[in-house]
Amino acid sequence: MENIFETNVLDSNEAKVMDKLTIESGIMEETLMEQAAFAIADVASSFSPKKILCVAGTGNNGGDCIAAGRILHNKGYNVEIYIYGKNQSNGFKKQLLIAENYGLKIKYNKDFSDEYDLIIDGLIGIGLNGEVRSSIKTVIEKINSSNAKVISEDIPSGISSDTGEVMGDAVHADITITFGNLKIGQILYPGREFSGKLKIAELSFKKFISNRKIITPDIIKVPNRKKDSHKYDYGNVLILAGSSKYPGAPILTALGAQRIGAGLVTLITPGDSSKILSFEPSIIYSSLNKNNFEKNDLKKLNDEIERANVIILGPGMTEDSIEFVVELIKKQGRTKNIVLDAESIQAIKEFESLSENILITPHVGEMKKIFKNLKNNIFELERFSKQKKCIIMLKSSITTITDGEKTFFNLLGSSSLSKGGSGDLLSGIVGGLIAQGLDTINACITGSYIMYKTAKELSNEYTEYFITPKLISENLYIGFKL
Ligand SMILES: NC(=O)C1=CN([C@@H]2O[C@H](COP(=O)(O)OP(=O)(O)OC[C@H]3O[C@@H](n4cnc5c(N)ncnc54)[C@H](O)[C@@H]3O)[C@@H](O)[C@H]2O)[C@@H](O)CC1
Numbered sequence: 001m002e003n004i005f006e007t008n009v010l011d012s013n014e015a016k017v018m019d020k021l022t023i024e025s026g027i028m029e030e031t032l033m034e035q036a037a038f039a040i041a042d043v044a045s046s047f048s049p050k051k052i053l054c055v056a057g058t059g060n061n062g063g064d065c066i067a068a069g070r071i072l073h074n075k076g077y078n079v080e081i082y083i084y085g086k087n088q089s090n091g092f093k094k095q096l097l098i099a100e101n102y103g104l105k106i107k108y109n110k111d112f113s114d115e116y117d118l119i120i121d122g123l124i125g126i127g128l129n130g131e132v133r134s135s136i137k138t139v140i141e142k143i144n145s146s147n148a149k150v151i152s153e154d155i156p157s158g159i160s161s162d163t164g165e166v167m168g169d170a171v172h173a174d175i176t177i178t179f180g181n182l183k184i185g186q187i188l189y190p191g192r193e194f195s196g197k198l199k200i201a202e203l204s205f206k207k208f209i210s211n212r213k214i215i216t217p218d219i220i221k222v223p224n225r226k227k228d229s230h231k232y233d234y235g236n237v238l239i240l241a242g243s244s245k246y247p248g249a250p251i252l253t254a255l256g257a258q259r260i261g262a263g264l265v266t267l268i269t270p271g272d273s274s275k276i277l278s279f280e281p282s283i284i285y286s287s288l289n290k291n292n293f294e295k296n297d298l299k300k301l302n303d304e305i306e307r308a309n310v311i312i313l314g315p316g317m318t319e320d321s322i323e324f325v326v327e328l329i330k331k332q333g334r335t336k337n338i339v340l341d342a343e344s345i346q347a348i349k350e351f352e353s354l355s356e357n358i359l360i361t362p363h364v365g366e367m368k369k370i371f372k373n374l375k376n377n378i379f380e381l382e383r384f385s386k387q388k389k390c391i392i393m394l395k396s397s398i399t400t401i402t403d404g405e406k407t408f409f410n411l412l413g414s415s416s417l418s419k420g421g422s423g424d425l426l427s428g429i430v431g432g433l434i435a436q437g438l439d440t441i442n443a444c445i446t447g448s449y450i451m452y453k454t455a456k457e458l459s460n461e462y463t464e465y466f467i468t469p470k471l472i473s474e475n476l477y478i479g480f481k482l
């Protein structure tokens with residue numbers, strides 16, 4: 001991604017509000033369109049194309065496309081404009097008239113040939129209103145089967161700007177030039193893939209602050225370390241995790257909490273995870289010598305729970321430990337910071353609402369188990385978070401963090417993280433940051449950034465095949481270099 005000077009991510013409604021506020025402030029729509037068109041024409045020229053095809057719909061996205069065609073024609077490029085659709089917006093009509101006055105060749109609803117080396121896709125932008133109609137689908141297929149390079153204006157036609165879904169069919173762009181701010185549909189898959197390289201063209205929009213942002217280094221908050229300090233200054237993490245079946249997962253969680261800087265890390269497992277001591281002897285470890293956690297273990301663990309300022313539950317647990325988790329949430333859920341990962345997340349089904357000191361860190365499969373109808377939809381995730389009153393970090397190729405009001409996207413994910421154990425490590429890292437005093441949202445932002453950045457940097461050297469969660473934990477210092 002290039003030119004990311006702005007971290008806001010807008011939905012289509014916000015993009016329309018931003019347009020409206022700008023126009024009400026005195027900037028004319030024609031001015032914005034001309035700026036958009038110049039940005040497109042600049043990128044188009046960089047391809048040194050021999051023959052350019054502008055494929056325009058009849059909305060303002062089409063208007064931008066015709067204007068870009070006219071600018072390129074004026075620069076001396078060989079340009080043809082094909083128009084598809086019926087209901088013409090005012091912006092479109094104005095651009096059409098200007099293009100005709102400038103002597104451009106324009107064709108309506110006709111099939112185009114294969115002679116172009118550059119196509120500008122201005123069929124549909126943020127005004128897409130459902131599944132793409134079949135007449136436009138045919139045009140999209142034609143664009144995708146051509147050998148020409150493709151520039152999409154604002155968003156590839158056919159991608160929902162609110163969800164990133166392909167609405168029937170969508171243009172596969174080499175470059176997408178979006179206006180003012182990123183849109184949700186360009187950063188979530190599959191929209192991100194269809195967008196190709198993303199560029200933001202800064203038009204004269206009125207500044208618009210969205211509650212959704214991508215995570216960039218400037219919002220990372222690494223906890224301070226004082227010269228005059230002791231271990232109690234950096235928090236006490238208690239990890240209750242594992243089972244006789246999965247003894248390895250909690251080891252990674254403990255390593256994550258330790259390597260991110262927590263003062264004290266205590267790991268208590270039902271089964272035998274004592275190997276942690278050979279990896280990191282400074283971790284306080286004990287085993288309950290049984291298969292799973294049970295409700296009545298809470299009493300035994302009372303002192304450790306009281307001492308902790310964050311409790312991480314879940315990695316390596318089986319569903320036999322769920323009753324224990326439910327009971328712990330009932331007793332401590334309003335006072336302690338709790339991170340629910342892996343199987344322990346299922347415990348929240350037992351609660352109508354939780355509290356904002358509870359974080360759940362599901363991957364998509366785990367999220368669907370607690371929220372059956374979840375689609376690729378940020379609005380639904382935000383609603384769920386608000387309704388359950390808990391913070392969610394949904395781990396996927398794009399990791400999404402939300403408290404229902406504010407939402408953050410981590411775009412640094414790579415296939416080096418698509419491995420068992422990555423989530424276990426992340427819950428430890430995030431818990432370790434909460435222990436050091438970061439609020440939960442900032443711990444998720446910073447923790448996921450540091451871990452994903454480390455994985456990315458390591459992958460550059462060792463490939464995405466080779467990286468393991470343990471290797472990431474051992475090299476976590478890399479991600480601190482912002
Ligand atoms: N209003 C403004 O101030 C600005 C708008 N801009 C451009 O305007 C775009 C938004 O313009 P509009 O609101 O006119 O909408 P669009 O032009 O994005 O979409 C409307 C067009 O798409 C067609 N369409 C919608 N849904 C369809 C479907 N399901 N199947 C087939 N065709 C469908 C409509 O028939 C219409 O022709 C932005 O994406 C951006 O490119 C830019 O010029 C910047 C300034």
Ligand SMILES: [K+]
Nearest residue numbers: 124153155157
């Ligand atoms: K488009």
